[in-house]
Amino acid sequence: QKEVEQDPGPLSVPEGAIVSLNCTYSNSAFQYFMWYRQYSRKGPELLMYTYSSGNKEDGRFTAQVDKSSKYISLFIRDSQPSDSATYLCASVNAGNMLTFGGGTRLMVKP
Amino acid sequence: GAVVSQHPSWVICKSGTSVKIECRSLDFQATTMFWYRQFPKQSLMLMATSNEGSKATYEQGVEKDKFLINHASLTLSTLTVTSAHPEDSSFYICSARSPGQGGEKLFFGSGTQLSVL
Numbered sequence: 001q002k003e004v005e006q007d008p009g010p011l012s013v014p015e016g017a018i019v020s021l022n023c024t025y026s027n028s029a030f031q032y033f034m035w036y037r038q039y040s041r042k043g044p045e046l047l048m049y050t051y052s053s054g055n056k057e058d059g060r061f062t063a064q065v066d067k068s069s070k071y072i073s074l075f076i077r078d079s080q081p082s083d084s085a086t087y088l089c090a091s092v093n094a095g096n097m098l099t100f101g102g103g104t105r106l107m108v109k110p
Numbered sequence: 111g112a113v114v115s116q117h118p119s120w121v122i123c124k125s126g127t128s129v130k131i132e133c134r135s136l137d138f139q140a141t142t143m144f145w146y147r148q149f150p151k152q153s154l155m156l157m158a159t160s161n162e163g164s165k166a167t168y169e170q171g172v173e174k175d176k177f178l179i180n181h182a183s184l185t186l187s188t189l190t191v192t193s194a195h196p197e198d199s200s201f202y203i204c205s206a207r208s209p210g211q212g213g214e215k216l217f218f219g220s221g222t223q224l225s226v227l
Contacts, residue, residue, distance in 0.1 A: 034216070043116065043203045043218035044154070088153065090216075096207070098216055102153040 003027050004091050006101030015110050019076040023089035023101045026070065030091035030099075033065050035074045038086045038103070047087075048074065079108045112138050112208035116219025123194055124227055131189045131222045133204030139184035140206035144216075145177070148201045160187040194226045 006023045013019055021035075032051045036044035048063035050056045056063045064073040072089055089101040113136040123129050133143055141162045146154040158179055159167040166179035176198075178190040187206075191198055203221040 036218075041201065041221065041223060043114075043205075043221045046215060046217060049215055100154055105151075 002102070003099045004089060004101040006089055006104055008102055008104060010105040010107055012107045012109060013079055015079060015081060015108055017079050017108070019074075019079045019083070019106060019108075021074040021076075021087050021089075021104050021106070023072045024070055025072070025091050025099075027091070027093065027099075028070070029093040031094055032092040033063070033072050034090045034092070034098075035061075035063055035072075036088040036090060037083075038088060040085075044088055079106075081108050081110050084108050112136075112206070112215070112217045114204065114206050114217045114219045116204050116222060118222060119220060120223040120225070122225045122227065125195050126193055129191045129194055129224060131191075131202055131204070131224075133187045133189070133206070133219050135185045135206045135208070135217075138206075138208045140187075140208070141184060143181060143187040143204055143206045145179060145187075145189050146203045146205065148203060148221075150201075154203065157189075162187075191224065194224070196226045199224055199226045 004025045035048040037047050038044040050063050050065050053065050053067045060077045062075040084107050086103040086105045088103045092098045115134045117132050143160040145157045147157050148154050156169050157172045160179045160181040162181045168174045181187040201223050204219045205216050208215050
């Protein structure tokens with residue numbers, strides 16, 4: 001079992017929809033959680049960074065962490081075709097070792 | 111966010127030649143940088159951890175003599191693919207830790223697409 005699990009998709013939604021991207025993790029030592037967006041043939045771009053349970057909002061993006069169930073989510077409101085990319089969740093332990101999920105490919109259709 | 115610059119963006123080379131990829135942290139000092147490899151539609155695979163002033167730490171299955179890593183300064187790490195072969199064709203990405211409020215964050219370069227003919 002991988003330490004961070006993520007549905008690979010692809011997830012296809014119409015423009016304007018609310019997108020929910022999810023990851024589960026198994027290691028209780030993970031302390032920080034991040035979401036990256038990666039366009040094809042580009043390096044990942046840091047979107048959200050959280051270290052506690054609860055919600056963190058930034059524009060159309062909301063990151064949610066539930067440490068009790070080891071579940072992390074990224075919500076995208078009013079999705080746009082430009083949001084089409086692969087979204088990677090990542091978890092960091094106390095030793096600053098980062099573990100990526102496999103990534104979810106999102107397609108937002110106009 | 112912090113900026114990590116990676117060059118070149120793409121390179122095509124003949125089999126048997128060596129290719130050097132540079133990764134620079136532009137606005138912060140990075141004692142640790144990471145090198146990843148990514149095949150199409152797959153996630154990032156950590157190849158090695160590059161430590162300034164010391165030898166790199168390679169992940170299991172990664173040939174250290176094949177993928178030479180040098181981290182000579184706090185802002186520059188290089189990956190040299192020696193005697194490249196077609197199976198080395200891949201997308202290589204570097205990243206660097208940036209200290210800051212709330213803990214360290216990891217920022218990525220834009221990646222290098224290597225095609226070995």
